[in-house]
Amino acid sequence: MDRFLDTFFNPVVMAKYAPDVIGGMGVTLTIAAAVIFAGIGLGLALACLRAYGLTILNFFIICYADIFRSLPPLVLILILYFGFPSIGIRLSGPMVLFVVLSLTLAAFAEEIFWAGFSSVEKGQWEAGIATGLGFTRTLAYVALPQAVRLAMPPLVNRVLAITKMTALGSAIGVAEILSTSTTAQSFSGSATPLTLSVIAYLVIFLPMVVFARWLERNSAWKSR
Amino acid sequence: MAYRPMLEIVALEKRFGSNTVLKNIDLKVAGGELVFVIGPSGSGKSTMLRCCNRLEEPTSGDIILDGRNIMSGTSRDLNRMRLQVGMVFQGFHLYPHMSVLKNVTLAQRKALKRSKPDADARAMDMLERVGLAHKANAYPAELSGGQQQRVAIARALALDPKVMLFDEPTSALDPELVGSVLKVMKDLKSKGMTMLVVSHEMAFARETADRVVFMDGGVVVEEGKPEEIFGAPKAERTRTFLSRVSS
Amino acid sequence: MDIFLDQFFNLAIMTKVFPLLLKGLWMTVKLCIAVILLGLVGGLFVALGNLSPQRWVRWPTVVYTDVFRALPPLVLLIFIYSGLPFAGIKVSPFTAVVIAFLLNNSSYYAEVYRAGLISVAKGQWEAAASTGLSRSQVLTYVVLPQAVRNVLPDLLSNTVEVVKLTSLASVISLSELLYSADMARSVTYNASPLVLAALFYLVLLWPLVRLVSHFQRRLAA
Ligand SMILES: Nc1ncnc2c1ncn2[C@@H]1O[C@H](COP(=O)(O)OP(=O)(O)OP(=O)(O)O)[C@@H](O)[C@H]1O
Ligand SMILES: [Mg+2]
Numbered sequence: 001m002d003r004f005l006d007t008f009f010n011p012v013v014m015a016k017y018a019p020d021v022i023g024g025m026g027v028t029l030t031i032a033a034a035v036i037f038a039g040i041g042l043g044l045a046l047a048c049l050r051a052y053g054l055t056i057l058n059f060f061i062i063c064y065a066d067i068f069r070s071l072p073p074l075v076l077i078l079i080l081y082f083g084f085p086s087i088g089i090r091l092s093g094p095m096v097l098f099v100v101l102s103l104t105l106a107a108f109a110e111e112i113f114w115a116g117f118s119s120v121e122k123g124q125w126e127a128g129i130a131t132g133l134g135f136t137r138t139l140a141y142v143a144l145p146q147a148v149r150l151a152m153p154p155l156v157n158r159v160l161a162i163t164k165m166t167a168l169g170s171a172i173g174v175a176e177i178l179s180t181s182t183t184a185q186s187f188s189g190s191a192t193p194l195t196l197s198v199i200a201y202l203v204i205f206l207p208m209v210v211f212a213r214w215l216e217r218n219s220a221w222k223s224r
Numbered sequence: 225m226a227y228r229p230m231l232e233i234v235a236l237e238k239r240f241g242s243n244t245v246l247k248n249i250d251l252k253v254a255g256g257e258l259v260f261v262i263g264p265s266g267s268g269k270s271t272m273l274r275c276c277n278r279l280e281e282p283t284s285g286d287i288i289l290d291g292r293n294i295m296s297g298t299s300r301d302l303n304r305m306r307l308q309v310g311m312v313f314q315g316f317h318l319y320p321h322m323s324v325l326k327n328v329t330l331a332q333r334k335a336l337k338r339s340k341p342d343a344d345a346r347a348m349d350m351l352e353r354v355g356l357a358h359k360a361n362a363y364p365a366e367l368s369g370g371q372q373q374r375v376a377i378a379r380a381l382a383l384d385p386k387v388m389l390f391d392e393p394t395s396a397l398d399p400e401l402v403g404s405v406l407k408v409m410k411d412l413k414s415k416g417m418t419m420l421v422v423s424h425e426m427a428f429a430r431e432t433a434d435r436v437v438f439m440d441g442g443v444v445v446e447e448g449k450p451e452e453i454f455g456a457p458k459a460e461r462t463r464t465f466l467s468r469v470s471s
Numbered sequence: 472m473d474i475f476l477d478q479f480f481n482l483a484i485m486t487k488v489f490p491l492l493l494k495g496l497w498m499t500v501k502l503c504i505a506v507i508l509l510g511l512v513g514g515l516f517v518a519l520g521n522l523s524p525q526r527w528v529r530w531p532t533v534v535y536t537d538v539f540r541a542l543p544p545l546v547l548l549i550f551i552y553s554g555l556p557f558a559g560i561k562v563s564p565f566t567a568v569v570i571a572f573l574l575n576n577s578s579y580y581a582e583v584y585r586a587g588l589i590s591v592a593k594g595q596w597e598a599a600a601s602t603g604l605s606r607s608q609v610l611t612y613v614v615l616p617q618a619v620r621n622v623l624p625d626l627l628s629n630t631v632e633v634v635k636l637t638s639l640a641s642v643i644s645l646s647e648l649l650y651s652a653d654m655a656r657s658v659t660y661n662a663s664p665l666v667l668a669a670l671f672y673l674v675l676l677w678p679l680v681r682l683v684s685h686f687q688r689r690l691a692a
Binding site: 003004008066078079082084086111160167201204208210 | 649
């Protein structure tokens, strides 16, 4: 038992590397926030565009969403990080991580918002249009708020899954939680930094998981 | 009866694919008149009503509102026209995410560009009129069906429409709630609103309608005063329909 | 444009590395089979624990699902693969991946099952029980089939995620599809092998993604 504690919870090692891992938390949180902002924004914009029903545009939106939902983000990360420099596009590690995860989240968000739009009753659109609001304003004031509310539970789950993927940054040297702790692990020769990373992730994501669960159970807003 | 019709449907035709749902419909509604439309299910009543504000795009024919043909003009003209045609649906279609007051002010603010105080005042007037001023801050889900339908009527009225279209406004209601909605409609009629009503409330038609139109298979089979249509229908099809609904 | 094609769609290189990637794909498929089957079975037990009336069964499984949904799968993988050896527990890369993903997937599958089980009306339990079936018989023959049918799109969508997740195994040098492709990239100094791997994933997963979308046209209000 002592040996176990010494391996995974060595206080000296913890104290020494905690600042690094906390720095990593900052990086993880920053990239996660940027990804959430850009991914949801782009996804929502695409879903709104799709509502206009322009065949050719929608074909491209659907292809985009399908492809980015089919590809493992790590494949894209490697292509951007190792492939793009040879055609003159050199992106930093954090940038690559941001771009790939945002595009991936946007693809899922687009599908989720679109499902939300499709779930808004046809009569809601007709009521808006019959009162002279026209398509765009009916979209903005009538359909969008309802679609967003319907989309919340699956969206939060997806945001959670994709922000967790910031850990993939460790494969291309982004100094987020996982890579600071694996570096610390090899310097210290102890598994304790890995424990630190587990704690760091739990601190960030456990509240989100609990929030997602709460949201799922309290989403019956129609019956309020 | 006014000289010029407020709403005129001219040679209206509507096809869904190869299915012709409306065939050469002509109908005039004078200012202040209440025209009541009856007919079997699938005869095209809803489709005709929905063509009147182009929720359904007519295949051919014209819809003339207060002397202006709504089939021509830009999409902005179309929205302006729709402000002048109030529509009440069988399923109410109140916006569930907005309070009653917000439901009634949304189009006033965003389409008519009324100021907030003006829109609120107008909304409260209309809610007063349908007897629901005290529910202004409630949400649709907290109202009964009859109350929701009255809010939907207030929402349309607040835009000062020239014509009101009703598509089976009471069909989704529990029997004991029907009366409150019909009372509001009767009040509207007495204040001079022009109304085109699709409904199965025959007693209401007898009492309030100026004219009754019987449709079947996408054509107007017969029209006349309520006592003519209900008392002495000329066409065989009208007789069959009326005997079936009254039994 | 030429340099772009040469770097990303170099047919000569793609042809050369094709057999290598095919071998990687086979490893990916083996991984998928192990991980999906274990996840589906494990998730069911976790879900039943989640819904158990007994508190001492319910709470541990709820904590289990929340903790493993909060941890990135890659962190679990690294912890098991490079952390456990410090405690004298050495596992092969394949085993490490299977254990890490079992912990992760069973939590995700459990959430899906739970939603499905809740969606089956209580009357079904009562009706079946009143015909003299035991609790486990009711579950197996009456409730579970309906539950699974109700959440089939989510099970499918989760399975797509699991397949994508197996690419993480490349980080601990398990020679699955992505690892093979990345090896080929570093040898050829060309990104075409990665693009080829991406195409493999697309061919494998696009039909499933389409199917998920087809099922999920509407969100429950
Ligand atoms: N969007 C549509 N696409 C195809 N066919 C339609 C559409 N809307 C209506 N129809 C068809 O048009 C015909 C007339 O429908 P409509 O709803 O106008 O009848 P109705 O007289 O209002 O009937 P009810 O009393 O049942 O409401 C029906 O045969 C219907 O199937
Ligand atoms: Mg109808």
